[in-house]
Amino acid sequence: MTFQSGLINYTLIYLLAGFLNYLIFQLASIYVGSYLCEMPLKWTSYIVEARIPEAAWDMYRVTRFFTYPSYLSLVIAIIFSFLFLKQYHKKGLLKIFYLWMAIHAFNLFAGHIITGLITKEGFYYPLLWKRASDLIIILIGVLSVAFLVVFGCFYTRAVFLIAFSRSFVENYQKRNMYLLKLFVIPWIIGSILLIAVKLDFNYFYEFPQFEWLINFPIGLILLPMFFLNKNYRKSDFVIIKDKRPTKINIKLILFIGFVILAYKIFLINGISI
Numbered sequence: 001m002t003f004q005s006g007l008i009n010y011t012l013i014y015l016l017a018g019f020l021n022y023l024i025f026q027l028a029s030i031y032v033g034s035y036l037c038e039m040p041l042k043w044t045s046y047i048v049e050a051r052i053p054e055a056a057w058d059m060y061r062v063t064r065f066f067t068y069p070s071y072l073s074l075v076i077a078i079i080f081s082f083l084f085l086k087q088y089h090k091k092g093l094l095k096i097f098y099l100w101m102a103i104h105a106f107n108l109f110a111g112h113i114i115t116g117l118i119t120k121e122g123f124y125y126p127l128l129w130k131r132a133s134d135l136i137i138i139l140i141g142v143l144s145v146a147f148l149v150v151f152g153c154f155y156t157r158a159v160f161l162i163a164f165s166r167s168f169v170e171n172y173q174k175r176n177m178y179l180l181k182l183f184v185i186p187w188i189i190g191s192i193l194l195i196a197v198k199l200d201f202n203y204f205y206e207f208p209q210f211e212w213l214i215n216f217p218i219g220l221i222l223l224p225m226f227f228l229n230k231n232y233r234k235s236d237f238v239i240i241k242d243k244r245p246t247k248i249n250i251k252l253i254l255f256i257g258f259v260i261l262a263y264k265i266f267l268i269n270g271i272s273i
Contacts, residue, residue, distance in 0.1 A: 005248045009093060010182050012252050014190035017100035018215070019197060019260060024076065025108055028069035034273050036068070037061040044270040045263065046198045046207050051272075063126045066116075070109050070123065077105035088162050093249065095162055099155075103221055106151055110144040111217030112210075117141045119209040145220055152221035156228045159183070172230040179225055187222065191215035197260055 029048040033041045039061065040051040050065060084098035116122035117137060127137055159179070160169050169175050194215060199207055 006182050007185060008248050009252065010096060011186040011189050011193075012249065012256055013093060013096050014100050014186045015193050015197075016252070016256050016259075017097060018104045018190060018194045019256075019263075021073065021076070021101065021104040021108055022194070022198070023263070025069050025073060028072045029065070030273060032068045033065050037065050039065070041273040042270050043267065043273055044200060044203070045267045046200055046203070046211060059129055062129045066122055066125050070112050073105045073108035073112070077102050077109060080105060085158070088158050093252075099159070099162070103151075103218060106148065106221070107215065107218050110147045111214060111220075113144040114141055114217050115210040115213040117144075118213065121208055121210045145217075148217055148220035149224055152224040153228060155221070156225045159225060176226055179222065183222055183225075184219075187215070187218055191218075197264070 026043065026048050030041060030043060033039050033048060033050055037050075037060070039056075042049045042051055050061075080098050080102040084095060084102055087095040087098055113123045116124045117127075117140070120128075124137075127140070132140075160175060163169050163178060169178065195212065198211060
């Protein structure tokens with residue numbers, strides 16, 4: 001696999017994993033809002049909105065509607081982390097999908113808290129209703145940042161074990177380039193594409209502020225990898241190479257295009273629930 005085809009494939013997998021996590025998050029919000037909180041909802045590509053007056057909100061609805069989907073994301077992250085750890089030594093792109101699924105899911109848990117506190121939306125509302133002090137809010141934000149950094153530290157070695165060429169791990173400079181080209185760039189490009197998937201230009205002004213920022217905390221997962229990889233030697237890695245070079249996955253492109261197009265058409269005018 002060349003860097004060019006790897007970059008495209010990794011970006012596509014980032015996009016697919018991010019979209020699936022976002023869809024699961026939306027479906028969880030629908031379940032919690034509709035069945036647990038008994039609220040009428042409006043489901044669009046960019047938000048699941050509760051259609052009740054402000055006076056109808058109470059602690060029960062606020063804490064569940066704005067936190068339960070994030071807790072589900074944490075469960076999904078743990079599941080896909082185990083799947084990745086079972087798959088990382090095997091050939092193919094499935095292990096990359098498991099890795100990005102875990103990263104996105106961890107981000108929808110801790111990163112959702114961080115962006116919610118910054119924009120005073122989402123996860124911030126339950127803290128506001130509970131009259132949490134500024135110190136408590138800052139502490140929760142710091143713990144969320146630390147959570148993502150620790151996850152990045154834990155996964156550093158595994159990320160280099162899935163490299164498809166020993167030349168990428170010969171020294172820490174090449175490892176940094178490997179991280180940059182096959183993880184950081186897909187993260188940046190994929191995040192822009194995810195915003196495009198969610199965004200409805202007819203309702204641009206309604207796009208939640210935290211949705212612009214929601215994928216930025218993933219950088220906290222990738223950042224420690226640039227520092228910790230200096231401690232490794234080339235002999236620490238056993239590279240699993242495919243017998244034939246992997247090219248750009250056309251089937252993956254078509255599948256992602258079809259799924260996202262169907263999603264956008266399905267929610268073109270929003271759905272009242």
